Amino acid sequence: MVKPFHATTLFALLAGAPMLLIPGHAFAQEAPVAAETPQEDIATDDAASEPAIVVTGTRISGFTAPTPVTTLGTEELEAKAVSTVSELLDDVPQLRINQNIGKSSEPVGGSNADLRGLGTQRTLVLLDGRRVAPTDPAGTIDTNIVPTALISNIEIVTGGASAAYGSDAVAGVVNFTLDKKFTGFKLDASYGQTRYDDHHRPSVSAAWGTSLFEDRLHVTVAGDYLHNDGQTSQASRPWGNDQTALLTNPAYTPTNGQPRLLIVDNSRFTQMTAGGVLVGGTAAQRATAFALAQRLGFAAGSGVQFDARGNPVPFAYGTNIGGTFMTGGDGASVEDDGNIMPEIERYTGYGSVRFDVTPNVTLFVDALYSQVDTLSDLTPNPDNGGITIRNDNAFLANSLRAAMAGAGLTSIAIGRMNYEDGYSIFDSSTKSRRVTFGVEGRFGGWSWDISGQIGRNSYFQRSDNNRINNRWTLGLDSVINPATGQPICRALLNNPNPTAAQDPYRDIRDCQPINPFGAGAISERAVDYYAGSSYLRSHQEQDVFAANLSGSPFATWAGDVKVAVGAEYRREQTVQTSDPNSALRRWRSVNAQPFTGEYNVKEAFAEVVIPLAQGSAFAENLDLNGALRYTDYSTSGGVVTWKVGVNYSPFADLRFRGTLSRDIRAPNNYELFSRGNQVINAIIDPRTNVSRQTVQITSGNPDLQPEKADTLTAGVIYQPSWLQGFRASVDYYSIKINQAISTIAPQGIVDFCNAGRTEFCAGVIRDPVTQILTQVNVIPFNADSLKTSGVDVELQYRFEMLGGSVKLRGLANYVSELSTTSNGVTNDYVGLAGISPPPAGVPEWRVNLDADYAIGDFKFGVGYRYIDGGKFDTRFNTTTLDLADNSVAGRSYVDLSAAYRLSKQFELYGRVENLFNVYPPITPNGITQPTVANGTFFDRRGTFFVVGGRLRL
Template sequence: MDAVAPARREPQPAARPSRTEAEPQEPGPAPAASADEAAEEQQAITVTGTRISGFTAPTPVTSLNQADLQAKAASTVADLLDDVPQLRINQNIGKSSEPVGASNADLRGLGTQRTLLLIDGRRVAFTDPAGTIDTNIVPVALISSIEIVTGGASAAYGSDAVAGVVNFMLDKNLKGLKLDLSYGESVYDDHHRPAISAAYGIGLLDDRLHLTVAADYMHNDGQTAQGTRPWGDDKTALLTNPAYTATNGQPRLLIANNSRFTQMTAGGVLTRAIGLQIAQRLGFPAGTGVQFGPGGTVIPFNYGTNIGGTYMTGGDGATLVDEGNILPEIERITGYAGMRYELSDKVTMFADFLYSRVNVLSDLSPNRDDAGFTVRNDNAYLPSAVRIAMAAQGVSSITVGRMNFEDQTSLFDNATDVKRLTFGLEGSFGNGWRWDVSAQISRNSYESISYYNRIANRWTLGLDAVTNPATGQPICRALLNNPNPTAAQDPYGDIRNCVPINPFGAGSINQAALNYYRGTSWTRSRQEQDVFAANLSGSPFRTWAGDVKFAVGAEYRREKTSLTSDADSALRRWRSINSQPFAGEFTVKEGYAEVVVPLANGVAWADNLDLNGAIRYTDYELSGGVTTWKVGASYSPVPDLRFRATLSRDIRAPNNYELFQRGNQVISAIVDPRTNISRPTLQITSGNTALVPERADTLTAGVIFQPGFLPGLRASIDYYRIAIKQAISTIAPQSIVDYCNQGRTEFCSGVVRDPATQNITQINVIPFNADSLKTSGVDVELQYRFQLFGGQLSLRGLANYVAEISTTSNGITNDFVGLVGLAPPPVGLPEWRFNLDANYAVGPWKLGVGYRYVDGGKFDTRFNITTLDLIDNTVPGRGYVDLNASYKLNSAVELYGRVENLFNVDPPITPNSIATPTVANSPFYDRRGAYFVIGGRIRL
C-alpha cells in the first residue's frame, strides 16, 4: 500500500516525539530536534500508522534511522530488528517441516500473521504457502529507516495490522555510490558470514529523472550443531518420568543430561517389553535387552535410568542431541531498480522492481523408527539365536527400533524467490492537495526439497524379507507371493521393484535397498498478489486552530496461492512432510477515509490539541464485509509535555493457507496423558473455508516529555492493550490430546487411537475462530543527546513490560507472561526486555556500547499448577553487552567493527523432547555466542 504523500508540513510546537530517533550528530550545539526532524520541515514525510502526514500522530512509533542501522553492522533485517523489545524475530532453525531459515517479524508475540510488513508504505506479499513473510527479502543496502507502529493500524493499512506495522523505508533519492563490505564469524570460528551491498543513484535530464539501483549478497554458512558449544554438549533433553504418579510427589517430566534413545540404536534394538523377554531366553544379564551389533551379532542392550518411551538417561541407546541446529545455512541475493520521472512540475511517474532470492540449507534427523517395525520369525536376515529364543518364548514376531544412519542425514533445501513490480503516478494540485495512483504486482515462489526421505510402504515391504526356496536368497515376501502383480495390485511398482532390506547391524542396509526406498520429495508454491490503489490527501478547510487534514482512498487486492508437490507426496507415501497440493484465491475491495482536526493551537489551556479519526470498509470475497476504525487524540498543555491516546478496531482475515490447505503431515513427539509415555505421532493439518476475519480492539495511551530546559532529552511511556476475538488459531496437537483427556469431548474427534493397543496413532488439526487473545503492557523510550569533551554523546533506552499475554479457548484461559522456555506455539513473552545504548561521536570516531537484557521466567507457565511437572520450572534471564566502533579515513571511506555478546554469555538450558532436541529451545536468547564483524563503507 502506498502512504499518501503529504503537503508541506506546517511548523509544529516542539518536535515529533511519536518518531523518537537517536541519530548521532556531528559535534556542535545540541539541537532541540534531530537533523532528520529539521529536514522534515523542508520536505514531505511519511508517518506509518496514519495516511496523513504533517501532524503529531497519536499512535506510538519506534524508529531506527541510518545511524542506528550502521551501528548494528547488520547483513539481514533480522539483525536490525533484534534489539526492538516489542518485536520477536522468529527463525526456524531446522529439524522441522516449516519454512526453514525464514525470519518472521512478530510484534507483541501475537503471531507473525498479525504483524503487517510494508516496504515504502506498501504491503508485502507472502513469501511461502503458510502465509508468512521472510524479512530476508528486504534489500538491506537501500534501507534508510525502519518505522515500527506498536499498535493496531488496520483502519490505515488494512488486514493483518492487528499488533502493528513494520515499515521499511528505502532511499530512493540516493545520489552517488554506496558500497559496504563486511565479514563476520563467531568466537567458535563458525557462522562465517561475508556480505557485500552496493547502491547507486543518479539524476539525469536536469534532475527530472532519477535512477536508483542496488544489490546485496550475504552468505552465512550456519548449519552449526549445538554439540560444538560448551552448553550444548551434555546431551540434554526433556524426558518423561516413568516413576511419576499423580500422588507420589515425583515430577511428570525431567530435564536430564546424557539422554539417549530407549529403543533405537544404529544397528537395531528390540523394543523394551519383548527385548527383556528375549534377552532372558538368550541368557543375557538380568535387566538387559537385545541389540544387534556389527554384522548382525546379538549382544546385550544396557538400559540406563529414567526409562521412558523415547528417552532414558545413560545406557546404550543412540543419540542425536549433539546434532541440534543453532542456525541453518543462508544465502541471500537481492536486487533493486527504481525510477522517478517528473512529467511536469505537478506530476511524477515512478516505478521500481525488487528481486530477491534466499536459499536455505538445513538438516533433519536421519530416517528413524522410534516406535519400531515388525520382524517375523521367518525373516531371512533374522539371527538364528533370536529365532530360537522367539520360538522358546512362543512369539511369532518382534518389534525393532532403529536409527537408520545408512539413509544419511535428511536435508532441506529451500529457495524463496520474490519479484515485486510497483508503478504509478503521483502529483499535487491546488493548495497543497496530493494524489497518487499505483499498481503493485508480486509473484513470489517457494520451493522446499527434502533429500533422503523414505517411502513408507517400500520400507515396510523391503523389511518383510524371507528366503526364496528356489534360490536360497532373500526376497521380499510380497514379490514371492505375487511375482507378477497387476497394475491394480502394484500401481507404483513397489512390489515389482522390491529389494529386501537387512536391518540387523550398523551399516547392514546395502545401496540397492537404499535406491529402492529412499528418494527426494518436494513442494513448490506460488504466491501472487495484485494491488491497485488510489489516494488523495489535503486540507479542505481551516478551523480556528489550523488546517483540517483529510485523506481518502480505495484499493483492490487479489491474493492467490497455489501449491504443487511430487506425486508420492500427493499420495502421502513418504515417511514425513507429504505436502498436499491445493489452490486458493480471494479478492478484497476496500475504501478508507481519515481526518485530523486541530482544536487548539497556542492558547492558554493548550499549546496543541488534535483529534484523529479513520474508518475503512473492507469487502472480502469469501467472508463478506467488515468495518475497521480508529479514533485518537494528541494533547500538549505546554510545549514540553504531550499526551496521546488511540482506540481502534482492527482485523486479520484468514489467508489462503488457513482456508485451503489440504492434509499436510508432520511427525513429532506426543505425550499420552493416560500413560505419560511420549511417542512419535502423525499429525494431519488442513484448512477451514468457514473461517471469518478475527477482530481486535486496541487501546494505546501515553505521555511524551521533552523539556525545553534540557535540550536533547526526550522520554515517552505508553500503555497498550489488545483484545482479539474470533482469533484464528490452530490448537497445538499436544493440547488437543490433553483437552480430550480432561473431558472436553469436542477435541476427542481429533485424537485417533489404535483399537487394539489404544496408542495414539494420529492427530487431526484444523484452524478455527474459537480463541480469544489478549495482551497488555507498557513501552518506555528514553533518549538524551548532549555535548561532551568536544563530541556528542547519545543515550537511548527502549523497554517493554508485558503485563498479560493470554489465550482463552473453550472457557479456559492461559497466561503466557514469562513463558520463555518453549519455542512457539504456544506464544510466550518475557515479562521484561530492555536495551540500553550509548554512542559517542568525536572527530572521525564513533564509539558505541549496548546492553540487552531478556528477563527470565518459566519453562512453561502452565507447569506446576495442578501437578508437579518439573522440579525446577524457572528459567534465568540473560544480559548481553555489544560494542561497535567506526573510523573515517576520509570523507569517502569508513572502517567499522562490531562485537555482539562480548562476554559469550550462554543461553539458559531449555530443551525439548523431539528426536533431535534443541537444548536451548527458547527463541529469546543468543545461541551463537560472541560474534565479531569487521567491514568498510565507501561513499562517493
Template sequence: MKRTISVSTRLRPSAWLAGSSAAALALPLIAIASPAGAQVASPAPAAAAESDTRYDDNREITVTGSRLRTGFTAPTPVTAIGDAQIESRALNTVAELNYEIPQLRINQNIGRSSEPVGQNVADLRALGSARTLLLLDGRRLAATSPFGGIDTNIFPVSLINGVEVVTGGASAAYGSDAVAGVINFSIDKNFEGLKVDASYGQSKYDDFHRPVISAAAGKSFLDDRLHVTVAGDFFRNTGQTRVASRPWGRRNSVLFNNLGYTPTNGQTKNFIADGATFSRMTFGGLIVAPATSPLYGIQFGPNGTPQPFVYGNRINTVFQLGGQGDSIEDEGNIMPRITRYSGYGRLSYEASDSLSFWSELLWSRVEVQSDLAPNYDSGTLTIRRDNAFLPTSIRDIMTANNIPSFSFGRMNLEDGFSENNSVTRAMRYAAGAEGKFGDGWSWDAFVQRSDNRFRQESVNNRIQANWFAGVDSVISPLTGQPVCRINADASTANDNPACVPINVFGVGSISQAALDWYRGTSFYAAKMRQNAAGLNVAGTPFATWAGDVSLAFGGEYRRETINSVSDAVSLVSGWRSINQQPFSGKLNVKEVYAEVGVPLAKDARFAKSLELNGAIRYADYSSSGGVTTWKVGLNYSPISDIRFRGTLSRDIRAANINELFSGRNQVINTIVDPRDNVANFVTQLTGGNPALDPEKADTKAVGVVLQPGFVPGLSVSLDYYSIKIKDAITSVPAQTIVDNCLKLGIDSFCPFVELDGAGKISRVTATLINTQTVKTSGVDFEAAYRRPVEWFGQSDGTIGARLLVTYVHDLKLTTSGVTIDYVGDLATDYSGQPRWKANFDLTYAGGPLKLGAYVRYIGSGKFRSFYIDDVDLPADQNHVKGRAYVDLSAAYKITDAIELYGKIDNLFNNAPPIIPNNIVQPTVSNSQMFDKIGRFYVAGVRLKL
C-alpha cells in the same frame, strides 16, 4: 529537487523545530523520542554531519503512524530506527532488527520441518506474524511461502534508510493484518553517488562465518528531473553448526518424560536430564519386545552380531538415563545455512513541479539448507521369525519359545541425515505517479504485481511402503536368496519386481541398492501472486479556530492467488515425514478509507494544543464479505513540554489464503497422554478452513510524552496498551487438544483426537479454527538523551543514549473456556514472550570516529508458563533466568570516502539457557530469543563516493 525520507511523524522539519524544546539538538540522523511520541530524525550539525546529499533541509518527513501528510501529530506510538543506527550496529539483515525493538518477538524458524526453515517473519507483541502488517515503502508485500508470512530475508539492506514500527492497531489506516501494528521499511529512493559495504563475520569458535557485500548507486540526469537507483546484496551464513561445538550443548540434555510419576509419590511428570540416550533403538538395531521375552534387550553389533543392551535406571518411550545407548543430539543444528541474493532498481521522472512518475523492481533469492535426524523407527518395526537376514541364534530362540515376531527399533545412519532445503524467489514490480493540486493537496497512485516462488525439498526422506516391503524379507524357495515377501507369497497382485530386501541387523548393513529402493526426495512447490492498485489523496480542506483540518482518503484493490504442487508420494502421505499437500486458492479485497485530523485548541489558556484524529475503513473480502474498522485518537498538550495521547480502535484480520484453503499436512511429534503420562510419537494433521471468519480486535492505548525544556536533549514516553482479539484464527497446539479432551473432559476437543484399537492416541487433527479470545496488555517505555560534547574546549561531536523497555502484563489465549497465559513462556518456538525486554544504546559520534555500546536484556520466565511447579516440572527447572547481551561497535573514517568498522556481538559469550524438548533429536535450547552462536566478530569497510 525535493528529497523524501521516511521517519515517524508527518510534520515538516520547520514545523517540528518551531515547537520543540529539543530544537537546539544537533545530531546525526538517528531515532529519538519525538514530541509526536514516536521517533524523529534531527539534522546533523556541520561538524558531525556526513557528506551525504540525502540529508538536506528540503526533505519531507513522512510516517506510517498516519496517512495525514500536513500539520498533524499522530497519537499512535511509533518507534523508528534510522540508517545511521543501522550502520552503527552493522546490521546485515533485516531480521537482525528484531533485536533492536523489544516489542518484536524473535521469530526465525530454525527447525520446524513443516514450515520454511530459515524464514524470519515479523511478529509484534507475540500475537503471531499474521497479525503484523509488513510494508515496503508504504505498500504491502505478497507472501513469500504458501504457509503464510513474509520472509524479511528478501529485503535489500543496502538501501534501507529507516524502519518505522507502529506499535498498535492500525487497520483503519492500513487495512487487514495490522492488529498488532505496522512495520514499514523505507528505501532510499533518491540516493546519489556510489556506496559499497563489505564485511566478514566469524564466531569465537571459528565455525560460523558470514561474508556480506552490498552496493548501491544513484544518479540524476536532465537537470535532476530523471533519477536512477540500483542496489544489490549478497549475504551468506555458513550455518549447520553442531550443537556439540558449544560447551553448553555437549550434555545430551532432554526434557525427560517421567513414567514413574503418580499424583502422590512426590515425583514430577517431567524433568530436564543430561546424558540421555535412546531407549528403543540403536544404530545397529534393538529388540524391544516385552520385558518378559527372552529377546528383550538384544542389540545387533558389527556384522549383525547379537549383543546384550544395557538399559539405564530411568527409561521412557524415547530416552533412558544411564546404561548403554546411542544419541544424535550432538549433531543438532544451531542455525540453518542461509544464502541471500537481492537486487533493486528504481527509475523516477519529475515531469513538472506538481507531477512525477516512477517505476521499480525488487528481486530476491534466498536459499536455505538444514539437516534433520536420519530416518528411524523407535521400536515400531515388526520383524518376523522367517526374516531373511535374521541371525540364526535369534531365530532359534524364537522357534524354541514360539515367538512369531518381535518389535524392533533402529536409526538408519546409512540413510544420511535428512535435509530440509528451500529456495524462495521474490519478484515485485511497481509503477506509480504522484502530484499536487489546488492549495496544499497531494495525491499518489500505484499499480503493483508480485510473483513469488517457493520450493521445499526433503532430501533422504523415506518411502514408507518401500521400506516396510523391503524389511519384510524372506528366503526365496526358488533361488535360496533374500527376496521381499510380497514377491514370494502366493499372491501375484502385490508383486513388485523392483523391491530390494533390506538387512537391518548391524551398523552399515543396508546396501546401496536398498537405499536406492526406499530413500528419495520429496518436494513441495508453490507460486504466490499478488496484484494491487491504490490511490491516496491528502490535503487541508478548511481550517478551524485552532488551525488547518487535515484529510486523507483513498482506496485499494488486491487480488491474491496461491497454486502449489507436491510429488506423487506426498499426495498419498507415503513419506515418513513432511507429506505436504498441495492446494490452490484465491481471494480479492476492495477497500476505501478516510482519515481526518482536527485541531481543537492552540495556544489556549487550558491547552498548548488539542487535536482529534479519526479514521474509518470499509473492506469487502471475497472470502468473508464486508467489514468496517475505525480508530479515534486524541492529543493534548497542556504545555509545550508535555503531551498526553490516546487511541481507541476496532481492528480486523481476515484469513489469508493459506488459512482458508491449505490441505492437510502431516507431521510426527511426541504427545504425552495425560491418562498415563506416557509420551508417544503421534501423527498430527494441520490444515486450512474455508469457513473462517475475520478476527476482530479492540485496541486501547494511552500515554504521555515528556520533553522538558529545562533538560535539553531529553525525550521520554510512556504508553499503556491493551489488545483483545475476538474470534481469533489459530491452530490449537496438539498437546493442548489432547489435554483438553482426555484430561479436562472438554467434549468439543474430543472429535480432534483419534484413538486406535488399543485406546492409544493415533492421530490429532489441529486445523485452524476461530477460537474465543486472544488478549495482551502491557506498558512501553522510551527515553532518549543526546547532547553535543566538547573535548579540549571545542565542540567535537555528540553523545547519545536510548532506552527502550517493554513490559507484558498478560498474553492469554482462551479456547472453550480454557485460558493459557503465555507471558514468560520461553520454551516454545511460537507462543511466549518474556515479561520484560529492554534495549539500551550508548553512542558517540565525532569527527572520523564513532563508538557504540549496546545492551539487550531478555527477562526471566518459565520453561512453560502453564506448567505447575513441582508437578509438571521441578520448580528450579521451570524457572529460566534472563540474559543480558553486551555488544560493542566502532567505526573510523580514514578518508572522506573510506570507513573501516567492526563490532563484537555477545561480548561476554553468554550461553543460552538449557530448555530442551523431548523429540528424537532434541533442541538443547528450544527458544529463538537467546543467542546460540556466542561471541561474534565482524570487520568491514564502507566506501562512499
C-alpha cells in the same frame, strides 16, 4: 492472570541496568534503537540537520500520529553493522524475529516479524508503505527479501493500524522505507564469524543513483549479497554437548508428588541404536526383551540389541526409562547434530525510475528481485520401536529365532536409527518478484497518487533422503527364497508378476529386501529402493491497485483540517503443488498436499485530523484523529474497521496521546484451503506418560471467520525545554482479539483433551483397541479470545561531552498479559521461555540500554540488553507439578562497536556481539533431535565478530 505493573521495577532497570553486570548474569548487547516518535518530537542541538522521517502511523502527512511509532534510521543500521534487517529488528523489545532452524513442516530459514508475540500473520509488513506479498505458502513474509543497501529508515507501528492500512495490522505494522532519490555510489562490505570459527558471514551491498535532465529523471539501482554458512551442530557449544533432553518420569503418578517431566543430561534413545534394539519403552515391552535376553544367555536386566554382524548382544538400559529417551545406557543419540542456525544465501536486486512529467506530476516504477536459498539438516529417518520382524525373517539370527520359538513369539518389534539413509536435508529457495508503478502529484495543497503493484513470489522446498513408507514396510518383510536360498521380499515371492492394478507404483516389482540388523547392514540397493526426495512448490500472487488523495479542505480556529481518502483492490492467490508421492502421502514426513486458494479484497478508507486548540490557555495543542475503512472480502463478506485518536499538549514540554481502534484479520489462503502436511514427532501421551513417535497432520479450515481486535493505547511524552536533548515516553497498550484464529501445537492438543477440554479431542486419534495415540490432527480454529497488554517505555538523552557528542537511550517493554481463552479456560503465555508459537511465550521484561560517543572521526558504542526469564512451561501446571525446577533464568548481553573515518569517502568499522559469550538457557523441546536452547529470544550463536568498510562517492 493479569500481572501488576511496577513502575519502580522499570526505572530501576533503566537507571541501574549497568549494576546487573555482575557475576552470575549473562552478557551481550544490541544496537542503538532510534526514537520512537516522529522527528518533531526529538530534541536535537540542530534539528534542521536531521533528515525528515515519514511516519507510518497515519496516512496524513505533516501530522504527529497519536499511535506510538518506533523508527530505526541509517544510523542504527550502520552502528550494528547489520547485513539483514532481521538482525536490527531483533533488538526492538516489542518485536520478535521468528526463524525456523529446521522443523520439517515449516519454511526453513525464514525471518518473520512478530509484534507483541501475537503471531507473524498479525504483523503487517510494508515496503515503501505498500503491502508485501507472502513469500511462502503459509502466508508469512521473510524479511530477508528487503534490500539493506537503500533502507533509509524502518518504522514500526506498535498498535493496531487496520483502519489506515487494512487487514493483518492487528499487532501493528513494520514499514521499510527505501531511499529512491539516492545520488552517488556507496559500497558496504563486511565479514563476520563466531569465536568458535564455525559460523561465517561475508556480506556486500551496493547502491548507485543519478539524476538526469535537470533533475527530472532519477534512476536508482542497488544490490545485496550475503552468505551465512550456518551452524548445524549444537554440540560445538559448551552448553549444547551434554545430550540434554526432556524426558518423561517413569516414577510419576498424579498423587506421589514427583514431577511428570524431567530435564536431564546424558539422554539416550530407549529403543533406537544404529544396529537395532528390541523395544523397551514400557515395562511390558522390557519384560519381553528381558525374557528373550535370558534365553540368549545374557545377564538379568539386559535387553537385546544387534552388533555389526547382526548377532544379538546385550543392551544396557539406563535410568528414567521412557518411550523415547532414558538417562544413560546403550541407546543412540543424534542430539549433538541439532541445528543452531540454517545456512542462508541471499541475493537482492532493486531498481527505481522516477520521472517528473511536470513540477507537480511524477511517474514512477520500482522493481525488486530477491532470492533466498537455505539449507538445513535433521536426523536420519528414525524408527522408534516401529519395525515388526516375523520369526521367518530372512536376516534374523538363528539364535534369536530359537529364543522367540521358546518364548512362543511369532514376531518381535525393534527400533533403529537408520544412518544408512543419510541425514534428512531440507533445501529451500524463496524467489520474490515485485513491480510497483504509478503516478503521483500535487495540486492546490492536495496530494494524490494512483498505483499498481504486481507481486509474484515462489517457494520451493526439497527434502532429500526421505523415505517411502510402503516400500520400507515391504522391504523389511523379507524371507528366504526357496528357489535361490537368497533373501527376497515376501510380497514379491507371493506375487512375482503383479499387475499394474495390484502394484501401480512398482513397489512390489522393484522390492529390495532390507536387513535391519547391525549398523550399516542396509544395502545401497535397498536404500535406493525406498529413499528419495520429496518436494513442494508454491506460487504466491498478489495484485494491488490503489488510489489515494489527501489535503486540507478547510480550516478551523485552531488550524487546517486534514483529510485522506482512498480505495484499494487486492487479489491474493496461492497455488501449491508437490511430487506425486507426497500427494498420496507415501513419504515418511512432510507429504505436502496440493491446493489452490484465492480471494479478493475491496477497500475504501477515510482519515481526518481536526485541530481543536492551538496555543490557547488550556492547550498548547489539541487535535483529534479519526479513520474509517470498509473492507469486503470475497471469502467472508464486509467488515468495518475504525480508529479514534487524540493528541493533547497542555504546554509545549508535555504531550498526551491515545488511540482506540477496531482492527481486523481475515484468514489467509493457507489457513483456509491447505490440505495438510504430515510430520512425525514425539508426543507424550498424558494418559500413560509415555513418549511415542506420532503422525501429525496440519491442514486448513474453510469455516474460519475473520478475527476482530479492539486496541487501546495511551501514553505521555515529556521533552523538557530546561534539559535540552532529553526525552521520555511511556505508553500503555491493550489488544483483545475476538474469534482469534489459533493453531495449538500437537502436544497441547493432546494435553488439553486429556484435561477435559473436549473441543480438542476431535484432533486426537487413538487405536480403537489398544487406545495407543496414533495421530494428531492440527487445524486452525476461532478461539474465544487472544489478549495482550503491557507498557512500552523510552528514555533518551543527547548532550556534548569532552569535545564530542553522547547519545544515551533506554527502551523497555513490560508484558502484563498474553493469553488465550477458549471454552472459558484461559492460558497465559507471559514468561514462558521454553515453548514455541502459536502464541509464543514472551518475556515479562525486555530492556535495551545504549550509549554512543562520537568525537572527530571516531565513533564508539556500548549496548546492554536484558531479557527476562520465567517458566519453562506453565500451561499445564494446574493439578500436577510438571517439572521439579520449572524456572528459566534471564540473560544480559553486552555488545561493543567502533568506527573510524579515514576520509570523507571511506570508513572502517567493527563490532563484537555477545561480548561475554553468554550461554542461552537450557530449554529442550520434545522431538527426536531436541533443540537444547529452544527459547527464541536468547542468543545461541555466541560471541560474534564483524569487521567491514564503507565507501561513499
